[in-house]
Amino acid sequence: MAQRPKSSKIAPTLFKATRNPAPREKSSIEFDRKRAFELVMDLMAIPGSSGHEAAVASYITSKLRQAGAPAAAIRSDTAHKKSPIAGQVGNLVFRMPGSLRGGRRMLMAHMDTVPICVGSRPKRKGNVVQSADPRTGLGADNRAGVAVVLNTALEIFKRKLPHPPLVFFWPVQEEVGLQGARCARVRLLARPKLAFNFDGGTAEKLTVAATGGYRMQIDVQGVAAHAGGAPEQGVSAIAIASLAIARLVRDGWHGLVEKDGRTGTANVGVVRGGLATNVVTDHVELHAEARSHDAKFRGQIVSAIQQAFRDAAAEVRSASGKRGKVRFDGRTDYEAFKLADDDPSVLAAERAVRSVGLKPIRAVSNGGLDANWMTAHGIPTVSLGCGQQNIHTTSECLDIAAFERACQIALHLATDVE
Numbered sequence: 001m002a003q004r005p006k007s008s009k010i011a012p013t014l015f016k017a018t019r020n021p022a023p024r025e026k027s028s029i030e031f032d033r034k035r036a037f038e039l040v041m042d043l044m045a046i047p048g049s050s051g052h053e054a055a056v057a058s059y060i061t062s063k064l065r066q067a068g069a070p071a072a073a074i075r076s077d078t079a080h081k082k083s084p085i086a087g088q089v090g091n092l093v094f095r096m097p098g099s100l101r102g103g104r105r106m107l108m109a110h111m112d113t114v115p116i117c118v119g120s121r122p123k124r125k126g127n128v129v130q131s132a133d134p135r136t137g138l139g140a141d142n143r144a145g146v147a148v149v150l151n152t153a154l155e156i157f158k159r160k161l162p163h164p165p166l167v168f169f170w171p172v173q174e175e176v177g178l179q180g181a182r183c184a185r186v187r188l189l190a191r192p193k194l195a196f197n198f199d200g201g202t203a204e205k206l207t208v209a210a211t212g213g214y215r216m217q218i219d220v221q222g223v224a225a226h227a228g229g230a231p232e233q234g235v236s237a238i239a240i241a242s243l244a245i246a247r248l249v250r251d252g253w254h255g256l257v258e259k260d261g262r263t264g265t266a267n268v269g270v271v272r273g274g275l276a277t278n279v280v281t282d283h284v285e286l287h288a289e290a291r292s293h294d295a296k297f298r299g300q301i302v303s304a305i306q307q308a309f310r311d312a313a314a315e316v317r318s319a320s321g322k323r324g325k326v327r328f329d330g331r332t333d334y335e336a337f338k339l340a341d342d343d344p345s346v347l348a349a350e351r352a353v354r355s356v357g358l359k360p361i362r363a364v365s366n367g368g369l370d371a372n373w374m375t376a377h378g379i380p381t382v383s384l385g386c387g388q389q390n391i392h393t394t395s396e397c398l399d400i401a402a403f404e405r406a407c408q409i410a411l412h413l414a415t416d417v418e
């Protein structure tokens, strides 16, 4: 059984009720499995890709209101107005005052799905759920997380479970560059001391670190000329881009990048340009990214990419000495983070995982998570699994047992003060 954190005290008003606290039994993390399953089935069926989360937010809101949540405790912010894709609604926040004293805990899960999940028809097949429409994904990423978090609030209402102050947080637009978490009005979350993000596969996997990513657009401007009549008067943007990419590959700055014991990745993922073979191409647009857990090294990868394009632009000249130009437009998508080994959220998550009989595993992610931005906002956040499998594909499914364990873990995290 977990140790009582030093900060948690029983509120004097509740002293009477807790003078003879019932021993915490396994049943304290039991929950209404039928209700939780209905929630996840309903939520996965709601179309809601990034920027289209209004119906998901109103589903959550109506369930909370039916359970007795006061309207004033349910708030939303304007993150969508700061996001490049705009969107219907902002992040949804529900704060529950504590019946026990202690640091506030946050449970969160993003509301959007990737577009392939729009039209999902969730259907149970034995121990898993899949979409009955083979052309769609299921949307367990991340409606399973949404259901875990919502179920926790509903279970606490229904059983009047004692709990420290809580905040439930459902951000928008995770799948399009973590926009909801990035642009969140952090003040609404009321300074949680512990934070848990449900978004992932197996329930025992705790993601405690994730890489940082930088995304850039590269515009190569050449000089157009007739490819048959006067090719020497042109400057080919395609030639410049090709030379630059060739150099990145030759010098080890593309794909897996390893230099002096530091590692990262780089990828040119999009190349667009050219209209016809009889014209020297005057414009190419490229999209590239760099990732590394080491922010300084990530910066070096970005510099190497830029230098390769600048050098290539200097190398390709027309007969009259004209050269092309390159322009870069990029930004940090998300900063890398690594939670401390003794981070209180990590330790609490490990206790919760053990409480359901599983062995916690600490994992590092090579992709960005909402937790990257929450941690950057000063709220160190651990991410937990909730039964997702084969995400972002038409064979996506929900592992029902893992989903149910995540519900138990979440309930433990929200209510355990011992």
Ligand SMILES: [Zn+2]
Binding pocket: 110, 141, 142, 174, 199, 200
């Ligand atoms: Zn997700």
